[in-house]
Amino acid sequence: MRRRWHWFERDLAARAGLVALASIALLALAGPLASPWRVDELDWARIGVAPGLEAAHWFGTDRLGRDLFVRTLAGVRVSLAIGLLATLVSLLIGVAWGAIAGYAGGRLEGAMMRVVDVFYSLPYVFFVILLTVTLGRSPATLFISIGAVGWLTMARVVCAQTESLRHKEFIEAAVAAGLPVRRILVRHVLPNLAGPVLVYATLTVPGVILIESFLSFLGLGVQEPAASLGNLMAQGTAEMESAPWMLLAPCAFLVAIVLALGFVGDGLRDHLDPRER
């Protein structure tokens, strides 16, 4: 195991990405403790002030006098939480779907992967908009929307990987020994999927974060007064002529998170993914 992680000491981008991620997460969790302000607290005396040291509004305030340092970090927490949670969900669906399809093979695999292809070809935003008509604006809509696309790549990767595993000797030995399918899947197939699954889970997180902020930006995701990077950016865009700081802080955090996750994911992929890309 130690040897497997040796590359990490040489991969500067991946290491920088991990450090940046850890710092952002730490800031998002601990930062608000340093500020005297709460997420929805209004500072009537200082509405729309620029970033500065005055009254500890380090990132300035918005049109209602809410502190943007605290709100931006709240947005980071929301984005990271949704990113991790939705990735976990899509990981469960994707791994189960892909492993079953890949292990079954034949017509079932064809049918299951066809479903994945159809979902892939749908422009998902429009699917989300249709879903919003049905379910209204709610966290459920957000989760279903993200879940509908998040698991697809994972299912494809896992399916291909399982298919190649199925023909390996140790699996065939397990089959020949008469082990039940479920046991073979859980005991022999899944542990060998860990590498690629970890890689694509890492790469799913930024994708999910982008979808969430996109939907929130359009007004279809996280709703006021809760803060997310997407809706903070939407408000910032509306006010950018007079209060550009409202736009810049959430933008910077979003870009930093996505880039950092991308670096870590690429590093993992280059070194852990047995499929040579």
Next chain:
Amino acid sequence: MSAEAPLLAVLGVGVSFPGARPPVRALADVELRLLAGRSLGLVGESGAGKSQLALAIPGLSAPGAVVEGSIRFCGEELINASPARLRALRGRHIGFIAQDPQAALAPHLKVGTQLTETLRSHHALDARAARAAALQMLERVQVPAPAARLGQYPHELSGGLRQRVSIAIALIASPSLLIADEPTTALDVTVEAGIRALFLKLRQELKLALVLVSHDLAVVGGLCDEILVLYAGRVVESGPAAAVLKDPRHHYTAALAAASATLEAPLGLPLATIAGSQPAPGVELAGCAFAPRCPAAAARCHAERPPLASVAAGGARVACHFPRASA
């Protein structure tokens, strides 16, 4: 040795990949001479460096390769020749046939285009004249229905036809030297026999000099005047084909000859194999590279690399401290 100036003279050539991890020396200290119209077979296991040599001659070594020594073609030094000069020689004076005809033809270009572009990049020819030359060349390599082939794509041809087309492409500008890298390896046995017959015919008709790369001594023996045996990037034996085949002096050549599948081999007997394997790429042994597998190896073989030295009249040379006795 003949006093005639050789068409191709290779001296002290080495090919290495210093950027690889570990750095690899694919070829070291290779020496060969080829007269116009004569043919030379390069023989060895995969990894012996024969393809590296075939590629180095027309300057086609992979990016990252460092080629040293001297390669003279018609007296002209090719190592460090300008890219433009090498381009002018390739195709026009030095033809090249790659191992896999499936992979060596561009899948998206018609056979006719691939034939004529060589001609047209070297000669000012109009499309009609180039087409006529292409037709003639396809006939010469015995492609049936040549006119129809010009409009076809490679995937529409059989493996044997593709290799004939590759040969036609390599020969269309009438080069004086043809380098063929395992031209029959990817083909069926029956198709292979046809291609070998074609090589014999073309050599006679066109007065071609030929460098033929093969892992099979029998193939080379039928087509070549001389043989050069490579092992782990070095020449271990060279000489007239008949002598090397009949009376191999190096223990590796002898083993290779025994392992070579010939149609005369009695059925039911297992083919001889050579135990062990070549040193891994990047591993440099102090002594003879074959010593670990050699039945006749002594302590000296492991410590000291034998030089390539003449062992008989007629130009046979061998790199071995204890060569096999002459039969």
Next chain:
Amino acid sequence: MSYALRRLLGLVPTLFIIVSLAFVLVRLAPGGPFDQEQTLAPEIKANLERAYGLDRPLGEQYLRYLGRLAHGDLGPSMRLRDFTVNELIAIGLPVSLTIGGLALALSLLIGLPLGLGAALARRRGLDRLLMATTALGIAIPPYVTAPLLALVFGIYLRWLPVAGWEGGQLRDLVLPVVALALPTLAYLARLTRASVLEVAGLPFVRAARAKGLSEARIVLVHVLPPALGPVLAYLGPAAAGILAGSLVIETVFGLPGMGRFLVEGALNRDYTLVLGKVIVYATLVLLLNLLVDLLRALLDPRIRARRRA
């Protein structure tokens, strides 16, 4: 040509499935477009629902919708009552097609040469610089670049208008098109680079070199056409991505495109508007995918052969 026609007809069942799914999805929920208007008297609301046919059974509504759709009629908008959906689309589609089409063209015109250049300058400075910038370009979505571009070029430098659409003048187009194109452009550049490098390592390129062809001919005739296959294949998803991005771009720059009223329509249950626009978007994506498929067949004789069979 007959092949193209056959493929075009093949879109009809796909479109039918999309329309049906969308219809079901939109009408699954209880409530209607007129529920949220508290000031509406019950009898007026009933009248409205009758006028729009919402009092009929769902199956009948579906059939009537399909019938009208067959004649190209998407029905009246339920919330913007002075307009039919056709009229709203007629206003928005040219705008969206203009910025979407220009963005796609820009990504191709710049992304392809950039990727090719990076591949040729492999691992030297230019290549590394391009790869670093494109990594950034992909990671930053258009809803981040759009307001940032507007901020810099519209507000600080005052070179271009921050928003607006005065008949589609060039100065109004620049920022939206650039913001929309950047991620696709970056991705296309990377894809082209990877694809060119992959093809350049194939044996037939060495064979071309062995023929003594000029480097220009090798790159343009031997390497580029097969390398474009994966790049073209990406154009379908790229177009879908640009359409999705155009929703945000139109919001940020206040453009009267297809995306306008769509989000509001979804929130207000403007069935006909949402259905109509989604159908038009889906048709666009399907048509573009078809076009890409046909183009790929032009480039690759093997695909053509498979299709004839």
